[in-house]
Each structure stands twice: as structure tokens, then as C-alpha cells.
Amino acid sequence: MRTQKRSKGILLTAVAVLAALLVLVPFLWVLSTALKPDNELFLFPPRLLPGEFAWNNFADAWHLLDFPRYFFNSFMVTVPTAFFTVVVCSLAAYAFTRMNFKLRNAMFLLYLSTMMIPQVVRLIPSFIIVKNLHMLNSYAGMILPQIAWSIPFGTFLIRQFFLGIPKELDESARIDGAGHVRIFRSILVPNAVPAMVTLATYIFITSWNNLIWMLVVVSKQEKFTITLGLATMTGPSVDFIPPWNEIMAATLISILPVFILYLFFQKYFIQSVAMSGIKE
Template sequence: MRLNKSMKKHKKISAITCLLLTLVVTIIVLYPFVWVLSTALKNNTELFVFPPKMIPDQAVWRNFIDAWRLIDFPRSFFNSFMVSVPTALLTVVVCSMAAYAMTRMKFKYATAVFMIYLSTMMIPMVVRLIPSFILVKNMGLMNTYLGLILPLTAWSVPFGTFLIRQFFLVLPKELNEAAYVDGASHFQIFIRIILPNTVPGMITLGTYVFLQSWNNLLWPLVALNKESMYPVTLAMASLTGPSVEFIPPWNQVMAATLISILPILILYLLLQKYFIQSVALSGVKG
């Protein structure tokens, strides 16, 4: 009897501790977003008040109208979509085919090839910039969407292959064997059996790559010098810095920041259920 009470008390303490830790982490994660929203709604006089105010005396929604005029948001959004969407789709296609070959097709040194794939993830992005820049320049792809898409896709393939491979390992190989008996080819098995059963993984990888491409600043900074080709990240970066002659008020900059993250926030809210499904499925088998 005492043992049961002790176990119940221990579980209760553990649950409360986990709840408190979750609450602390949530506050830490959300605080910057709340502060950005607070700054975006302040007037110019409240920006540098000490001690700072979290809640402005009066919300200035006009800051968002002024922020929309700071940069060409429609063009920047279009550029970001023209890079992020093809990058996500191309990465999913390449990674799914590579993962199928590594999990369903028997060939020599399959494990070694997979380890080489994983080893490329340890190469820092900064190290890849110079050879990628040389390749893109020699191919005549500077200031083009393709010049942005191809390197971003190549950098996403190792992790994407690893992720999709985990989903393919969950599926029983008896499905392949039954399809072989019926005379199906590898392509038919891949299209009709494997892909329909790994849709959450595909959407998860596509969403992840889309977000990574949308938020990427370093590669567009290297590969672009035409302002009409700037994605949202580069357009936002052009608002501030030592080379900028006029820096807008910080309330307008924060409002522009909120506008810039709105598309990816909506996308994540729409597709977050697939992230949860992918965690559950990919953790079944290693």
C-alpha cells in the first residue's frame, strides 16, 4: 500500500516537473516573438523608453503599412517561392529514389555509400560556399533561380536521404517480394507501394527543406547581386547594416520581420500534423 502511494507521489512530482520545464522552455521560445510583436506596435517615442514596456500604451497598426512599403514584398515573396518550392520538390524526389536504392535494392557496398552520404553532413556550409560559387559562376547561373536551387538541393540531399530511409525501413520487405512475384518492376514498386505508404515522411522532408531554403541568407548573398532577384531574407537584410544610408525605425523593421515570416508560419501550422506522424513512424525501426 505504501509502495503504491510512493509511486503515485513520484509520478505526480515527475508530471509537475515536466510541466514546469515545458512551460519554461515555451516562454524562452516565445519571448522573442512577443518582443518583436510588441516593438512592431510601438510608436517612435516608446522604442527607447527605460525600463522598456512589453505592452505599448496604444497599438500603432500603421507600422505594418509603412513596413510593407520598405521593400518590394510581393516580388521578394515571389522570388522566395520560386526558389523554395522547386528546391523542396527536387530534394524529395532525389532523396526518395536514393533511399529506395539503399533499402530495397541489393548492391555491393550499400552501407559504405550510405555512410559517405552521412559524412557530407559534417562539412560546414561555409566550406561549401566557394566551390559552389565557382561551379555556379562557370555554369553561367549567377543571378538565376537555378543557381540558387541546385546548391540548396545538393546540400539538403544527405539529411533528406537519411530521413526518408528511416521511413522506408519501417515498411516490411514482404511488400516488395509480393510485388516481385506479380511481375512488378522497381519503378512500379516505388511508385505504387513505397511512396503511398510514406506520404507523411515526404511532406515532412518537403516542409523542412522549404523552410530551410526560405530562411537561407548566406547563399543568396553570395550568388545574387541583382536587387530584383532578392528573396525575402536578403531583402530584409538590406534594410539595416553599416552600408545602409537610411535605417528605418525599429518598429517598422520589426513589423517587416513579422510580415516576412507570415507565409512559413501559415505553412507550418497547416502541415504540423505530418511532423508528428513522421516522428511516430520513423522511430519504429532504426
């Protein structure tokens, strides 16, 4: 038995190390490229550690892009997107778990079925709607479709967490005269903080990295997000050889807010996974 458990532990550790390497190696390669001088970018065979560390690439990358403006635009899009997604999904999850109405489960399945529609399929109708509402090159046009696309998954995530909160707490509150608003605000929300923070962080990262919708809805440079700013660094022609070391340095600068956010809220991811599960 001990030998079997030890073998299983070694196997799991090996799988975990392999998974970690699959995640870390691309990041380490980006970091290595960002620290290489120009004459080491196309060496063959390539090497991970540069012969000379070119720290000035980060300063050059900062001056290549208008990072303060692009960061501001990204925050103006991602923060409202994450906040309103959590609000709408929490209210919808409450309705699907705490309110009894006809065809509730069928409606929830129909609700989830929209997750099967790829984003590229939704681009054209979303663009037409945003254009007809005169919201091109506006924060509202960048935010609202992303909220709509995130609602099905967000509702599913928070619904699963709400199902783990005992309904006896609701019944006790109703005996004391509490209504739906009070139960939602005082019982479900405080107990579902890990799930809400997890959803907010996930939506924040997804919105921060969104490029395809920004390419569709934004054409004015003053509204560019950080992803659009990075896209402009590669140049409009195949004849142009982009400065890959500066591009990688700019990429690392652009992910700093996401990295810091994840460091602060990673414990909520673990709590959400441990406490929610898949419930019927």
C-alpha cells in the first residue's frame, strides 16, 4: 500500500511539474527575448540566457507606446466590465436558485446554450448593434458586448456556488421578515465572495486581453487599449522587421496589472473551486 501511494505521489508530482513547465517555458522565453540585445535576437541555435542583459529594452518599450493612456483605457473597459458582469450574474443566479417559476431548469439550459456560440460568430451582429446605437469608439461600445458575452458562464459559476449555501438560512431570514433583496444582500452575497471575486478576476483578465473585439469597435488611437497598442508595434508590412526584444518588454509591462491582481486574489480561486463543485 505504501509503495502504491508513493508511486502515485511521484506520478502526480511529475505531471504537475510537466504542467508547470508547459506554462513557464513560454513566459521565460518572452523574458529572455526582452533582455536580449539586437545582435542576439536571431542567433542559431537560440539560447535562453542572453550573453548580455539589455535592461534598456524596457525603457525603450515604454517610450514606444503611450502606456499611461493605453493603461487608462484598458482600466476604463475592464473594471466596469468585471463589476457589472458580477452584479448581473449574481442576480440571475439568485433567480435560478432561490425563486420557483415554471420551466426554470429549461430556461437555465437555454441560458447556458448561448455559451456554445463562438465569439467570432457574434462579432458582426454585435458590431451592427453598437454601430446603430452610435457607440463606436466609445467605452460603452467596448464594455456592453463583453458583459453580454460573459453572462452565461458567470451565471453558471455563481449559481453553482449559491447551490452550496444552505436554504435553511433563507428560511430563517424569511421567518424574521426578510424579503428577496435582504436575503440576497445579507446572506448570499457575503457567503459567495470567493465566487464573485473569482468571476471578477476572470472577466478582468479576459477583457484586458481582448483584442478581436477592440479591433472591430475601435478605430481612434486615443481609445486604444493596451492590446491594440501592442498590436501596432509589429508594423503594417511584412517588409518591416519589428524590434522583438522591445515588443516582448512591452508585453511584460502590459501584463503587470493582471499579474499583480492574480497575486492578490489567487486564494479566492482556490476557495471557489473547493467550495462550489458541480451540484444538481
